[in-house]
Amino acid sequence: xxxxxxxxxxxxxxxxxxxxxxxxxxxxxxxxxxxxxxxxxxxxxxxxxxxxxxxxxxxxxxxxxxxxxxxxxxxxxxxxxxxxxxxxxxxxxxxxxxxxxxxxxxxxxxxxxxxxxxxxxxxxxxxxxxxxxxxxxxxxxxxxxxxxxxxxxxxxxxxxxxxxxxxxxxxxxxxxxxxxxxxxxxxxxxxxxxxxxxxxxxxxxxxxxxxxxxxxxxxxxxxxxxxxxxxxxxxxxxxxxxxxxxxxxxxxxxxxxxxxxxxxxxxxxxxx
Numbered sequence: 226x227x228x229x230x231x232x233x234x235x236x237x238x239x240x241x242x243x244x245x246x247x248x249x250x251x252x253x254x255x256x257x258x259x260x261x262x263x264x265x266x267x268x269x270x271x272x273x274x275x276x277x278x279x280x281x282x283x284x285x286x287x288x289x290x291x292x293x294x295x296x297x298x299x300x301x302x303x304x305x306x307x308x309x310x311x312x313x314x315x316x317x318x319x320x321x322x323x324x325x326x327x328x329x330x331x332x333x334x335x336x337x338x339x340x341x342x343x344x345x346x347x348x349x350x351x352x353x354x355x356x357x358x359x360x361x362x363x364x365x366x367x368x369x370x371x372x373x374x375x376x377x378x379x380x381x382x383x384x385x386x387x388x389x390x391x392x393x394x395x396x397x398x399x400x401x402x403x404x405x406x407x408x409x410x411x412x413x414x415x416x417x418x419x420x421x422x423x424x425x426x427x428x429x430x431x432x433x434x435x436x437x438x439x440x441x442x443x444x445x446x447x448x449x450x451x452x453x454x455x456x457x458x459x460x461x462x463x464x465x466x467x468x469x470x471x472x473x474x475x476x477x478x479x480x481x482x483x484x485x486x487x488x489x490x491x492x493x494x495x496x497x
Contacts, residue, residue: 236357265463359382
C-alpha cells in the first residue's frame with residue numbers, strides 16, 4: 226500500500242484518497258462490484274444504510290481485512306438511541322464488529338436531531354464500533370454547531386463535489402477545521418464525459434475522461450468515490466493513480482466551476 230495516496234485524518238488515522246462508491250448499485254450487483262474493486266486495488270469501500278446493499282457489500286469484502294470501510298446512518302435513524310441501534314444493524318448487515326468510518330448521512334436541520342446523533346457517533350467511536358467518525362452533506366453552520374456542543378470535530382465531511390460544483394468555500398472551511406473533504410458524485414453523474422475540456426485533457430494524457438476527473442480530485446487533496454458496476458470501468462478508474470495532470474491542465478478543470486452546478490439535494494432543504 227506504499228504507493229496508495231493517503232490523507233491523514235484529525236484523529237491521526239489515514240484514509241485512502243481513492244475509494245469505491247456503491248450508491249445506486251443494486252444488491253444483486255454489489256458483491257461482484259466490490260470484489261472486482263478490491264481485486265483492482267481499491268482500499269476504501271463506501272456504502273450506507275439507505276443504499277440497501279450493506280449485506281452484499283459485506284459479502285463482496287469477504288475475508289479482505291486490510292481495507293477502509295465506511296457506512297452512514299440514515300435520516301430516519303437520527304437521535305441518540307436510534308442511532309446506536311441503527312449502527313448495530315449496519316454492522317450486522319456488513320458482517321463486521323466495526324467500521325473504519327461512520328457518518329451521519331444528512332444533517333436534516335428541520336428534524337433538529339443531528340447533535341444528538343453526533344453524540345451517539347462519539348459513543349460508538351468510544352465503544353470501538355467506529356474507528357473514526359464524520360458527517361456527510363453538513364453545512365458550515367451544522368459543523369460549527371456539533372463542534373461547539375460536543376468539542377469533537379468530524380474527521381471527514383462527504384459532500385457533492387465535481388468539476389462543475391467544486392465547493393471551494395466548504396473545502397477552505399474544512400482545511401481550517403482540520404476536516405478531510407470527500408467527494409460524492411465525483412464525475413458529476415457522468416456529465417464530465419461529454420465536456421470538451423475534460424475530453425481534450427483525456428486525449429492529451431492518453432487516459433479516459435473519468436480517470437482525468439478522478440485524478441483532478443486526487444491532486445486537489447480530496448478523497449473521492451467513483452462508482453461503477455462495469456469491471457472494465459472499475460479498473461480504468463483506478464488508473465487515475467498512474468499519471469499526473471500538469472498545473473495548466475488542473476487550471477483548465479478548475480475553470481469549469483459553476484455557481485449553479487449542484488445536482489443533488491440542497492442540505493439545508495433536505496429533511497426527509
